[in-house]
Amino acid sequence: MSSTRPGSDRRLGRTTVQEAFRDGGKTPSSRTVAALAGKLGLPVGRLLELQRIAAKADKPGSAPTQPGAANGDGKSTGPAHAGSAPQQLGSRADGDRATEVSVAPPLGLRDPAAPLRGRGTLIAAVEGDLSVVPGGAVGGRRGPVVLAGMGGCGKTALALETAARRISDGHQVWWVDARADSTLEAGLRAVARRAGASPDQLAHGDTADVLWLRLDRLREPWLLIVDNADDPTLLDGPGDLAAGTGWIRPSTALGAVLVTTRDLSPSTWGPAARRHPVPPLTDVLDDAAQVLLDRAGNGAGSPEDARVLAERLGGLPLALRLAGSYLAEVRHTPLPLRAPGVPDTLTAYRQAWNEVPGPLDHKEVLAQTWTMSLDLLHHRGHTHARGLLELIAAFADADLPYLLLLAPQQLARAGALTGLDGPGLWQHLNALASFGLIDLTENPDASPVLRMHPLVRDTTRDPRAEPVAASLLTDAAVEIQKTGEPGDLGTWPAWQALTPHIRAALDRVQGDHVLDSDLAWSASLAARYLRGAGLLHQARAVLETVVTALRKQLGADHHDTLVVHHSLALVLHDQGRLDQAREAFETILEAEQFDETHPLTLTTRHNLANVLHGQGHLDEARAAFEAVLRTRSEQIGATHPDTLSTRHNLGRVLYDQGHLDEARAAFEAVLRTRSEQIGATHPLTLSTRHSLALVLHSQGHLDEARDAFKAVLAARREHLGDAHHHTERTRQMLARITEEQGEAQP
The missing domain is CATH 1.25.40.10 (Tetratricopeptide repeat domain)
Structure with a gap:
């Protein structure tokens, strides 16, 4: 071993050597370690390995x-x-790099001509919980504020109203869609970046911890809204939601979290959460009547007429909106041109409802409402309206890229809606939107999408449309593949829009159901996009589902099974599960x-x-x-x-x-x-x-x-x-x- 004292070489300053050996000192550079190895007579490779381990822990x-x-x-x-x-x-x-996602509140969905009605007391309570300085909670933290109620009660409208008020007060507001785990994680990663996290910090597998570390350090008021969290298990993320270690956690005084969900259970949200039920407007029928009048327009009837119809509709905001939109559409048609017998007033609409015997639950109310709307659309010549709505309902509860999935050529190949060309499809989509059955959204920075309320989807879904939807997904995957591989950044927006629908179709393949080879191919491509976007947990879930199904159908040694298994091994490697990745690659080599x-x-x-x-x-x-x-x-x-x-x-x-x-x-x-x-x-x-x-x-x-x-x-x-x-x-x-x-x- 050399007798030269470390630090005596001018290339190794005394401070550098002291820092290299001091507990808690600055991580030395590779050059410093190599020079030290020479002075100490140690193998440079071993010292470099130790230095790299130290750098990872930095x-x-x-x-x-x-x-x-x-x-x-x-x-x-x-x-x-x-x-x-x-x-x-x-x-x-x-x-x-991070997948593209917007976390801006969708304020465009608020209609100035139809303001929020009947929710003044609830909004005041929510604002109070969001604004109070936490003192009673452990560590001075505030639990999430939860808006919970059945579908169609207007939870998202309440959240939008809260977002608009906070933004007008100068607060930072983020909006994350929780309908699918891929959009949830992508949205929360985007929030973390907006809060100051670097991409490198988000690449280490502890994204939830990094997110809350950055949120806790903010010095300006902020509000995080998590919408449509109807499956709260997705919010567990790497930990436990109720324990405060999931994606959603108690916040400091400057921040707050607002969640919309159908789940009001205290065990789901933990003791720190402030839960608010969101009921129909049955206790404020005057406000419910005004919702109808706002939508139906002048001349549709008196406030008392609206009140009687609102009571018949159970005060359900979504049903009120659909009924009002129906009447607005009818009354927009000149009187001499209206179809005979079509309800065009609040009273006539209620009389049509009276033909349905007995009280109805909220799903039956909605089904009857949209049935009347579809009948009118068919009478007006939109003969494919019902089939198109059922096809849309067969996809996932996520934004639907209709230019990609509902192109007339693809519809023709799938044998669906025969004879519906481009102009006809656009007319049908606009007709459905005019009756409030879907929402068409335009985004200058992304492809247009349509949205369907979950309750409309539930009451419209027909299992017979699901094979057609799966076929359209495969056609869309083929079209994307023509423009580039899933690893190419230029294809990511399309894959981001398509992946939730592929995953939903894949989830339906359970038990003895056979996984279609085309859907397996589409799912493996989606998994490659998820891997490239850093959404490794989702990529692994998709690939494990496909591998399990293909092993049953084709055998573990079949080429298609091995190729997907290979993709799964890549994801395991990326997750740092090296022993599992090694076992997978060795199994593939043997087979x-x-x-x-x-x-x-x-x-x-x-x-x-x-x-x-x-x-x-x-x-x-x-x-x-x-x-x-x-x-x-x-x-x-x-x-x-x-x-x-x-x-x-x-x-x-x-x-x-x-x-x-x-x-x-x-x-x-x-x-x-x-x-x-x-x-x-x-x-x-x-x-x-x-x-x-x-x-x-x-x-x-x-x-x-x-x-x-x-x-x-x-x-x-x-x-x-x-x-x-x-x-x-x-x-x-x-x-x-x-x-x-x-x-x-x-």
């Missing part, structure tokens, strides 16, 4: 020290479908009916080597990568993208073993070829250049490393933006080198 957002670990590498080699290759680990490259040099087998061996690397089995990982590299170089050439991916990942292993010269040579070779093939600013090229800069840094070539990081940072800023976590990590490495160069000065 504060969120610390710079990566493993080439490629945070930057991805490889390429997507096709969809998970029969005859196509499975993905390679690292295929997301610089593409994994594959190809020799070890077959391209599909090589992809599996490549991915297994990545898992071995992650487990710390560096010698095994190196041997596996070297074997794959030799075969790929012989079969497809040294410059093929798959070969380059293997060489890049081999460089990562060499780096971890402390073979810096060999790692540098590998990265330099890959960088030259990628720069020629795909350009210097392609995400994969930047990934390799970032990795090479890390090696230069570890070798002590600080000027070269600094220049490389500067170039990568400029390109990532231009193509990914300042907020992307790859941009942030490159920025952090550049700052670290700048600091170290300052320390190294005499």
Whole structure:
């Protein structure tokens, strides 16, 4: 061992050495560790490994020290479908970023001509609970305020009114859709980013903790509204909602959470929650009557007529809105042109209702209301209105991208609504919207969608329409696939809109039901989008469902089953479940009916080597990568993208073993070829250049490393933006080198 005292070398400042060994001191750089290894006579690879472990334990957002670990590498080699290759680990490259989602309150749904009626007392109580400074709760925190009631009672309208009031008071308000776990998590991730969380902090699997850490630090009033949480188990997230460890937790004095749901149970929401039942308007029939008059317009009848009809409709706000919209549509038609016998006044509408014997529950009220509306639409020539509404109801309770799923060509191929062309479809959609049966929403930043109230969906759903909906989902997946792979960012908005509907169709495949091969293919593509978007829990759930079904139908060793199983193994790797991922890849290798040099087998061996690397089995990982590299170089050439991916990942292993010269040579070779093939600013090229800069840094070539990081940072800023976590990590490495160069000065 060298007798030179650490810190006596001018490249190792005294402060640097003290910090490296001080408990709680600053994490040392790779260059510092390499220099210390030389002075102490220890293996550089072991010290580098310890330094990387320390860096991972450092504060969120610390710079990566493993080439490629945070930057991805490889390429997507096709969809998970029969005859196509499975993905390679690292295929997301610089593409994994947050999925696009809006958390702005949908204030456009508020109608100034139809203000909220009959809820003054309830709104005052809710405002009181949202505004009171918490004192009685443990730690001075306030539990969520819960609006609970049956469908159609106007819970969302109440939440919108609250949002509008808070915004007018200058508060920050976020709105998250909780109908599906994918939209819920994407929305809450967006809230976390708005509250100051970096993408890097959201990539560590503790998103719920990061979200509430950032919310607790805000110094301005805020309100988080979680709408349509009818399945509160989704709010458990990684913990337990009632215990305050789920997605929704007690908030500090400056913040508040408002939830709309059908579940009023105290055990669901915990003791800190303030729960408010939202009943129909039966106790305030004058207000219920005014809801009818607001919608129906002048001349439809007297307040007393409206009051009698409101009582017959059970005071259900949704039924009141549908009835009022019906009368407004009828009365919009000139009197000489109205169909004979069609109710056009409040009294006539009530008389039509009187033909239905006895009292009705809220679903029966709604069913009778929309039946009258559909009958009128059919009389007006909208002969496909009922079939179209039943088809819409067969999809998930989520925003429906109708241009993607209801295109006339797809409808014709599915054998649905024959003869309905584009103009006819648009007329039918607008007719349904005019009667309040659906809502058509326009968003300049996204494709238009339609929404259907859950209660309308429940009363309209016909199981016979579900196979047609599944067929339309597959057609839509094919159309998206024509524009790019699920890992391509340009396809993400379409996949984001389609995925909740694919998952809903998949959920119906239970027991002895057979999973259609086309739906299995669509689901595997959706899972690849979810993986790329970082929604790993959802991706895993989808793939486990598909794998289980295919094993029953085709067998565990069938090619289609193995391909989807391979995708599941990739997600397990991304989740850090390395033992499970390794077991999955080894099982796939044993089952594959190809020799070890077959391209599909090589992809599996490549991915297994990545898992071995992650487990710390560096010698095994190196041997596996070297074997794959030799075969790929012989079969497809040294410059093929798959070969380059293997060489890049081999460089990562060499780096971890402390073979810096060999790692540098590998990265330099890959960088030259990628720069020629795909350009210097392609995400994969930047990934390799970032990795090479890390090696230069570890070798002590600080000027070269600094220049490389500067170039990568400029390109990532231009193509990914300042907020992307790859941009942030490159920025952090550049700052670290700048600091170290300052320390190294005499």
